Amino acid sequence: MTDKKDAAVLERTLSGIEGFDDITCGGLPLGATTLLMGGPGSGKTVLALQILVGGSVRGGTPGIFVSFEESARRVSANGDAFGWDMCALEKKQIHFIDACVRSDVVRSGSFDLTGLLAALEVKTVEMDAKLIVFDAIDVLLSLLDDPAAEYRELYRLHEWLIVRKLTGILTMKIDEGEGAVAPRYGFMPFMADCTVLLTQRVSDRVGARAIRVLKYRGSPHVLNEVPFAIGPTGVEVGSSNGVHPEPQPFEEKVSTGIERLDEMLCGGIYRGTNALITGSSGGGKSSLAGAFIKAACDRNERALFISFDENSRDIVRDLATMSINIAPHLESGLLRMEAMRTEAASSEEHFMHIKRMITEQDPRCVAIDPLSALARVGGGLAARAVAERLIYLCRNKGITVLFTSLLEGSDPHLETTTLHVSTISDSWIQISYALQDGERNRALSIIKSRGSEHSNQLRELIFSDSGITLADPYTAGGEVLMGTLRMEKEHAAQKRNGQ
Amino acid sequence: MSDSVHTEDRLKGAYVFRLYLAGGAPNSVRAFANLYAICQKHFPGSHRIDVIDVLKEPLRALAEAILVTPTVVKISPLPEQQIIGDLSEEEEVLRALGLPQKEK
Numbered sequence: 001m002t003d004k005k006d007a008a009v010l011e012r013t014l015s016g017i018e019g020f021d022d023i024t025c026g027g028l029p030l031g032a033t034t035l036l037m038g039g040p041g042s043g044k045t046v047l048a049l050q051i052l053v054g055g056s057v058r059g060g061t062p063g064i065f066v067s068f069e070e071s072a073r074r075v076s077a078n079g080d081a082f083g084w085d086m087c088a089l090e091k092k093q094i095h096f097i098d099a100c101v102r103s104d105v106v107r108s109g110s111f112d113l114t115g116l117l118a119a120l121e122v123k124t125v126e127m128d129a130k131l132i133v134f135d136a137i138d139v140l141l142s143l144l145d146d147p148a149a150e151y152r153e154l155y156r157l158h159e160w161l162i163v164r165k166l167t168g169i170l171t172m173k174i175d176e177g178e179g180a181v182a183p184r185y186g187f188m189p190f191m192a193d194c195t196v197l198l199t200q201r202v203s204d205r206v207g208a209r210a211i212r213v214l215k216y217r218g219s220p221h222v223l224n225e226v227p228f229a230i231g232p233t234g235v236e237v238g239s240s241n242g243v244h245p246e247p248q249p250f251e252e253k254v255s256t257g258i259e260r261l262d263e264m265l266c267g268g269i270y271r272g273t274n275a276l277i278t279g280s281s282g283g284g285k286s287s288l289a290g291a292f293i294k295a296a297c298d299r300n301e302r303a304l305f306i307s308f309d310e311n312s313r314d315i316v317r318d319l320a321t322m323s324i325n326i327a328p329h330l331e332s333g334l335l336r337m338e339a340m341r342t343e344a345a346s347s348e349e350h351f352m353h354i355k356r357m358i359t360e361q362d363p364r365c366v367a368i369d370p371l372s373a374l375a376r377v378g379g380g381l382a383a384r385a386v387a388e389r390l391i392y393l394c395r396n397k398g399i400t401v402l403f404t405s406l407l408e409g410s411d412p413h414l415e416t417t418t419l420h421v422s423t424i425s426d427s428w429i430q431i432s433y434a435l436q437d438g439e440r441n442r443a444l445s446i447i448k449s450r451g452s453e454h455s456n457q458l459r460e461l462i463f464s465d466s467g468i469t470l471a472d473p474y475t476a477g478g479e480v481l482m483g484t485l486r487m488e489k490e491h492a493a494q495k496r497n498g499q
Numbered sequence: 500m501s502d503s504v505h506t507e508d509r510l511k512g513a514y515v516f517r518l519y520l521a522g523g524a525p526n527s528v529r530a531f532a533n534l535y536a537i538c539q540k541h542f543p544g545s546h547r548i549d550v551i552d553v554l555k556e557p558l559r560a561l562a563e564a565i566l567v568t569p570t571v572v573k574i575s576p577l578p579e580q581q582i583i584g585d586l587s588e589e590e591e592v593l594r595a596l597g598l599p600q601k602e603k
Contacts, residue, residue, distance in 0.1 A: 099566050102581055106595035109529070109587035114521035115553040115568035119561035140566075143583075 012219075013061075013131075013167060016054025017047075019237025023213050023222040029193045031165040032217070033158055037174050037189070038198030043209060043230050044171035046082070047198070048133045049075060050234045051169060053084045055131050056093035062127045064095045064120065069136035072096035082234045095123055101143055113140075113153050117160050124164065132161065133169045151187060158191055193217040199225075208346040211237055227348040227385065236352050238389060247272060247396050253452075254365070254400045255299075257291030257324075260470040261429075264446055264455035269427050271364075273450070274391055274401040276371075276422055279431030284442055284463060285404035286310070288429075289367040290319040290326065291468055292402045296365035297329035304363040305337045306354060308373035312337040323467045336361045342373045347383040350374060351390060363399060371403040371421060387421050426450045431461060434482050441482035444470060460486060514538065514546040514596075515575040521568040522554045526585040530569035533586035541598055549574075 012026035021027045028034050028051065036044045048065075055061040067075050076096055079086040090096065099116065123129065134140075134157070141150045161168040172188060189195040195214040200207060212225040228237040250271035255262050262268045269275045275292075277285045289305070296303040305326075307315055315337070316327050329335040338357055340350060358366065368390070375383040394401045405421060422428055428447040433440050442461040446454045460471040460482040474481040474489040481489055518534060520527035531550065538546040553560040553568055563572075573580040573596060586592050 097561065098564060100564075101566070102564075104580070106580065106582045106591055107584050108582055108589075108591040108595070109533075109584035110526050111567045111569060111584045112521075112524070112526065113567055114524060115519060115557075115560050115570070116566045118521065118553045118557040122557045123561070143567075 015051045032193035033168040034194040035192035036171045042198040048169045061130045062093045063131035065133045066097045067135045068139040072098040131167045137170045138172045229348040231352040255295045257295030266453045272398040273426035275427040276425035277404045277429045283431040289369045301364040303335045303365045304361045306368045312339045347374045347386040351386045366401045368403040372405040439483040514542045517549045517572045519565045519570045527569045529585040
């Protein structure tokens, strides 16, 4: 830190967790104190450890982890479980200090942290540590059992960090639900330079985590609460600031797998864009998704088919009845299918899972059937954000996505999607039912197709054992004829032509 | 290495304490005075106090899991007992050491 710089503006150090760096506008305050608050199991320890590990792995910044509650071995084992090589890190970069207070300890009179700080001082110099985590500082405070002493010792710790220009992370338990610190620790967020609140909520019986920056001294930060999840590789924070690199648009068009639909779309959909297929239950959305995926694989492109609440084998079988045979592609590994259970996780966790699969499979085409499943659990707002991020993720990677969405609500003409994704979709294809002369026929129309001309016709969608196609439009009295009426008209036309 | 302050420790069943201090900090000084007074009163001639200055031997305190100062550990007789604080609350100390408490 240069002295000439405005001292009020804190320098930052990247945490290495993308979304976290987004909401803090650049990471933790350097040489200052960050307080992570949250209820039990809210992810404080994991987040603190991940920042420490990230710092030492990327930047070669050694750090110390002082654990007041869990034994250092358990915290370290925790890191191993996330695939961080704690053993190698502990050799040089990270030092764990077991500061668990023995349960049989007796307290008599006043004491302070001088001993711990003296030891930390030596370790810090020895390792050239830059970051120190004090995990579960509340345990230490409860030992002091005196508000004045608690304040004094925290202040001592805070000062100690500042004087040595160390970046500190303190984690502290708070009562879940109250959303605030216990009154006696009310000064904590004021003392810290950056305060972050981690929460865990249950909505529709699905637990979801959220993170929010309560304060960041003298600096801008994102005020919103942002979802985060703890996955197999650690914490992931759903960023919200909407800053995304603009990918180069493709001129090439990608087939939907249905020749006549491609014709309606003037050649298909642009590569790297997305298409939304909406329709009510049984409309054939999944079959369209299957056709799209098969076409991709037939072009020898890697593909990923994500379905919610339906077995992959069932999908393969059902598609095969329409001559859409994806089994060979599945066997060759060109196609990966993943059946997900909607209620198994929060939308944020689903997102992490999908993101991981995209990284592993590296597909050029992805189908998600249906995207609206995300909204079924854990709150529509979170699900909508996830859907948007999913779309942005694919766009940035140049992946062409086809996703389906169930239309809900009593009025099918309102044409709104559960997640309101229709507004960010590039192409929107609608499948509806047309009731005509005692028949229920499937009708397809294109509502929008960005940057491209498209047909405005309503066409009959025909599923048969030879595939999916669209019938030629026949109109009579201003209405598109479908089903038997269309066939009669077709026959009549054929007869005329034959004569 | 610790500074041996008192050497009347060869008697059988002697009370041995290890006192971790932070230099001449007021609570450290009080802790020593209080511990010494308790020893003189309850175990005259059969106690030893080893004093460890964490400012001089910080890594030792760490290795022995001493976080706060002052801390006193009763090494002998077993079981080990850790007491933190300046020992100003004598009753707590006596209870922790399993001694009859002061009459009121």
